[in-house]
Amino acid sequence: MGKRLALNKNAVMLVKEMLKKRRKLNIDLHHYDDGITVIDGGINVKGGYEAGAYFSEICLGGMGKVDFCDYEIDSYLIPAVKVQVDHPLEACMLSQYAGWKIEKDDFFAMGSGPGRMLVRKEEIIKEYDSYYESKNAPAVIVLETSQLPDESTAEYIVDEMTTPCSDSYILVAPTESLVGSIQISARIVETGMHKLHELDFDLRKVEAGWGVCPISPTADESLKGIGRTNDAVLYGGTAYYQFYCEDKEIEKILEQIPSSSSEDYGEKFITLFKRYNNFYDIDPMLFSPARVIINNRKSGKVFKAGQINKKILTDSFFQ
Template identity: 50%
Template sequence: MSLPLITKPELSPNQQALPIVRDLIARREQLQVAVHRVRGATVIDCGIEVPGGWEAGLAFASICLGGLAQVKLQWADFGGLRWPGIEVVTDHPIRACLASQYAGWFIKKDKFSAMGSGPGRALVQTEELFTKLGYRDSSPVAIFCLESRKLPTEAAVDMIVEKCRCEPSDLYILVAPTASAAGSVQIAARAVETGLHKLMELGYDLGTIESGWGICPIPPVAADDLSAIGRTNDAVLYGATVHYNLRDDDDKLSSLVGQIPSMASRDYGDLFGKLFKQYGNFYDIDPLLFSPAEVWLSNIQSGSSFHAGSLRPDLLTSSFGLEYR
């Protein structure tokens, strides 16, 4: 399994995301974000000491996807629950979602820690994932998207610069807490990525996948980050639908599709917050749970499409704390 066209600079996630970063900086007042200089790097606060918002979250998600996906906010129907959602469409699913968007680098330096996503991961190359993908980005610019309640310290920025082997002035770091409007949006934008990661865990050859399309409800901002982790996971597990175009054998796809959705997990049917309390940590939760609620596989070779999973508006209503009058 490898990424095609890995040497083309026009497909560099860091290069493609840079214009979106610059636009976010230029519209900082409009999008309610703050721009800081830390050790020469540009750090953009999207919801810690500033309000941020849905539009900031939209930019955050687009940047996190390496500028290789169309991302749109819209109202949608989630199994009878009409609610704001985010739609992601990409013809570069592996590069945009796994090589860029996936939260695969745990950044820790002294007292600062954060989950690291974004195009810059393909420069750092500390994850086994990039060995599997056979991919390395080549870019003088490095862009990271962090899920954190704190801005990175000077020591953390120095470490990231060293890992990326870039100039401090070429490093851009976006930060948003889980419990923020931007945080809700950017996590809900991970449905396509979540499905791809599940397929990889199942041992499927991702090289057959040509495009991905997903939609997921955007959870209301929770009172605290731990509650927000529950809501954002529930949004994907019980509200997200993904669709992949690929080329493979129909019999293989027919037997595969039922293994992809969250309902294939032993832990399916409980809210994520309840599961976290039950197990006491993330690592004992069934890893097969982390999947979209509903999956479509369309075989370009045969014209056949295969479906599995279903939306759970009842669980979304409970998780999101929705009250009807």
């Protein structure tokens, strides 16, 4: 028997809570005739930290907590996110992971959030097919893009989620915005989960996750924003997990988990992006937290791999 989730239900509750404070949060909304609500978190508005936390928790399907702390890089003290997740498979991989490529006419965005569970096109969703969401219920999707979807595109997205238009929400924030920067740093636990999946580790053995990641300074254009936000995770993020498995299962993959396991490690992401001229040509082993710590509940042992690279962070954020 499958496991029924309530990721969209949780997310809709957070969205409605957020909308009650939209002026305070510096966000805006657009109601389309068919009942779809598009929420702008940083295209024509400035957004803010609280809005960024809401966007991040909505991406997690309401099954994670996002807060803020400080983070020191040389003589700079900057903000960082703290993320805690007690259901990492469901919250991170079945909701937060930006795995839905949305293309319609000249519109392109990567979709994350619980609405992905209703589309069910991605391999990760199919792999864990015993998990499911109720159809014909309100849904939420979060888009990383600098372009607001028009009504036709919004209808297409909602149709793909096989959900009624009424009470469905599309949240949008560009990478270079404050909300965008926050919600990407808040993927620190998810990034490690994705790497574990790439290494063929059974994600059901990951019981909990916690992470800290610096929030990259906002950028004046999209490419620089992509570079800085990726550097924050790859060179500044720490993910801590609780596993329940045999120690040998951890030892087998430990050194392959952090970003330093990649041949492309050691250069700013914008440099790599310009070299390859294609995001998907960059070594996939790079997309991981800088540092990973694992506590195995079965043995009580603690494992660590990777390191923080403040030189790259300084070059990326402050030069």
